[in-house]
Amino acid sequence: MVKICCIGAGYVGGPTMAVIALKCPKIEVVVVDIWEPRIKAWNSDQLPIYEPGLDEVVKECRGRNLFFSTDVEKHVAEADIVFVSVNTPTKTQGLGAGKAADLTYWESAARKIADVSKSDKIVVEKSTVPVKTAEAIEKILTHNSKGIKFQILSNPEFLAEGTAIGDLFNPDRVLIGGRETPEGQKAIQALKDVYAHWVPEDRILTTNLWSAELSKLAANAFLAQRISSVNAMSALCEATGADVAEVSYAVGKDTRIGPKFLNSSVGFGGSCFQKDILNLVYICECNGLPEVAEYWKQVIKINDYQKSRFVNRVVSSMFNTVSQKKIAILGFAFKKDTGDTRETPAIDVCQGLLGDKALLSIYDPQVTEDQIQRDLIMKKFDWDHPLHLQPKSPNSSVKQVSVTWDAYEATKGAHGVCILTEWDEFKTLDYKRIYDNMQKPAFVFDGRNVVNGEKLREIGFIVYSIGKPLDAWLKDMPAIA
Ligand SMILES: NC(=O)C1=CN([C@@H]2O[C@H](COP(=O)(O)OP(=O)(O)OC[C@H]3O[C@@H](n4cnc5c(N)ncnc54)[C@H](O)[C@@H]3O)[C@@H](O)[C@H]2O)C=CC1
Ligand SMILES: O=C(O)[C@H]1O[C@H](OP(=O)(O)OP(=O)(O)OC[C@H]2O[C@@H](n3ccc(=O)[nH]c3=O)[C@H](O)[C@@H]2O)[C@H](O)[C@@H](O)[C@@H]1O
Numbered sequence: 001m002v003k004i005c006c007i008g009a010g011y012v013g014g015p016t017m018a019v020i021a022l023k024c025p026k027i028e029v030v031v032v033d034i035w036e037p038r039i040k041a042w043n044s045d046q047l048p049i050y051e052p053g054l055d056e057v058v059k060e061c062r063g064r065n066l067f068f069s070t071d072v073e074k075h076v077a078e079a080d081i082v083f084v085s086v087n088t089p090t091k092t093q094g095l096g097a098g099k100a101a102d103l104t105y106w107e108s109a110a111r112k113i114a115d116v117s118k119s120d121k122i123v124v125e126k127s128t129v130p131v132k133t134a135e136a137i138e139k140i141l142t143h144n145s146k147g148i149k150f151q152i153l154s155n156p157e158f159l160a161e162g163t164a165i166g167d168l169f170n171p172d173r174v175l176i177g178g179r180e181t182p183e184g185q186k187a188i189q190a191l192k193d194v195y196a197h198w199v200p201e202d203r204i205l206t207t208n209l210w211s212a213e214l215s216k217l218a219a220n221a222f223l224a225q226r227i228s229s230v231n232a233m234s235a236l237c238e239a240t241g242a243d244v245a246e247v248s249y250a251v252g253k254d255t256r257i258g259p260k261f262l263n264s265s266v267g268f269g270g271s272c273f274q275k276d277i278l279n280l281v282y283i284c285e286c287n288g289l290p291e292v293a294e295y296w297k298q299v300i301k302i303n304d305y306q307k308s309r310f311v312n313r314v315v316s317s318m319f320n321t322v323s324q325k326k327i328a329i330l331g332f333a334f335k336k337d338t339g340d341t342r343e344t345p346a347i348d349v350c351q352g353l354l355g356d357k358a359l360l361s362i363y364d365p366q367v368t369e370d371q372i373q374r375d376l377i378m379k380k381f382d383w384d385h386p387l388h389l390q391p392k393s394p395n396s397s398v399k400q401v402s403v404t405w406d407a408y409e410a411t412k413g414a415h416g417v418c419i420l421t422e423w424d425e426f427k428t429l430d431y432k433r434i435y436d437n438m439q440k441p442a443f444v445f446d447g448r449n450v451v452n453g454e455k456l457r458e459i460g461f462i463v464y465s466i467g468k469p470l471d472a473w474l475k476d477m478p479a480i481a
Pocket of ligand 1: 007008009010011012013032033034035038072085086087088105106108109126127128129157158159160161271272384385386387
């Protein structure tokens, strides 16, 4: 029986390995992590991450050929294929701080593999890493390997949160990069055989190591670039009376451009887009390519601009001050169908409003008060370290913030409502009831274009929708970005 071990039981390691176990009943899959509570949760009925469809997959194979354990050494030693899916955060200190990937966790995983291995192994980079990481990992492994042979493969993951199970069941492609030697090709074939249990052969792409590593950074940069492009257009739409949804639709009808990933928003979030682009920028700078670095940096700059533009719009519309005004925040996760708040635009928007002394009342169907308070206090990039290794936040909370489990409670007595995540339930709230319980004039700032602006205007709201023609009220109170 082929044995797979995955180091890192997070948003990628957990779902990916669960699907491999489901599709390959004859392969034993063990997911290991140093973070005990997380492994405990994987072994319970309350999985550590919320992901539609994940519970069913785990239930079917946990205990059969899928296991979760903290015994990293034992399971790495026994495995034929070791996936590494640990954190690769942005460095917060030292050389490359604020841009370069922090490979501390990767290096520690690689050293562990080298230390405990007694047989040859295929080591698979599942984490997103800088191009050329495999070379460094090879050095660590071969340096300590006591004659044991390791083959390194790059097999980046392209799943998106909220749709992870569907993405894993039916991937656009599986990418495997390896050495062009006979041993490298043999390792590629072994991993191909795993995916071939359910992925059609023409969707399994094989490349050299560096192409695979770089393709992952490139794919995220291209995706984020589309959002920044449409968000840049949204500002121009507001200035000219064009409607960004109509522009996106018309542009996306060109088959060369395509319709996906053209939704204007308050900004992209999530654990990877910003981190991976910063990493790309750093790699370009290190390779003496400042123009290329500048080009990609602009994707982040527009994203930051979009978030601050939104805050400015809120404040300027409300007579240039939100001091002591209750503002309801609907949605805190970085997108719908996930409880993940890593790099969510809601953090920047809330911090912006708090900077203007607003009182925030936050509701998200999947995010706890504890998480929200931690996010609002935490320093940039600290969030991307394993929870038990994150710097302890001061034992305090942001006093001007309250968190509720009910949208109507959050909006009661508020001057304004900001919609920051596109949860489906926000489309069907009783906005008349919300309006009746708010201060007047009552504002809705829709950062995801989920509500029907016309209907809300009929109720009496002043409505701002990203990239849509502006209400007369908003035109009279221009926001300075
Ligand atoms: N979250 C996502 O949707 C995607 C993430 N990625 C990439 O996958 C990688 C992992 O991301 P996530 O799963 O989101 O991170 P995560 O933070 O949810 O999980 C990483 C896990 O690795 C564990 N870990 C760290 N060092 C360890 C060590 N030495 N030994 C054992 N366990 C260790 C941590 O305790 C943590 O549970 C990152 O490189 C990320 O860029 C790639 C595609 C999608
Ligand atoms: O490397 C990663 O971590 C992953 O990053 C993204 O996945 P994810 O961040 O989970 O979610 P997305 O659906 O890409 O959304 C990212 C952000 O962009 C925003 N977005 C997305 C699409 C759009 O049209 N407009 C828009 O503002 C979302 O609301 C969200 O805040 C990529 O889509 C995955 O392919 C990749 O594997």
